[in-house]
Amino acid sequence: MPALKLVAPIPCERHADRAGYGRCRRCDRVLCGACSSFLEQVLTCPACVRALAQEEDAVLFAAGDTPHAYGLALALGVCGTIVALYAMTLVHA
Numbered sequence: 001m002p003a004l005k006l007v008a009p010i011p012c013e014r015h016a017d018r019a020g021y022g023r024c025r026r027c028d029r030v031l032c033g034a035c036s037s038f039l040e041q042v043l044t045c046p047a048c049v050r051a052l053a054q055e056e057d058a059v060l061f062a063a064g065d066t067p068h069a070y071g072l073a074l075a076l077g078v079c080g081t082i083v084a085l086y087a088m089t090l091v092h093a
Contacts, residue, residue, distance in 0.1 A: 014046075024048055 009019035012032035020030035024045035037044050039052065 026052075 012018045012020045013029045018032040022043045026048040
């Protein structure tokens with residue numbers, strides 16, 4: 001039986017002193033636990049996460065929405081609800 005050959009772990013591309021344990025599904029970079037993210041249950045590197053976020057913002061902007069329009073609408077809705085509830089307490093007091 002031939003002897004087993006030990007293979008050195010492949011280092012993370014961002015952290016050369018750490019062993020990589022997976023590859024980004026988008027760009028195939030080797031990732032360690034500190035620099036990997038799971039985006040929709042897929043291992044993704046930080047650079048690809050940023051690129052995907054920028055692409056999503058570009059799609060929203062092209063569709064006529066500003067990237068933060070939904071957050072602004074939500075904040076205004078919450079503020080309006082709080083004001084309405086406060087006004088109701090004044091009327092019933």
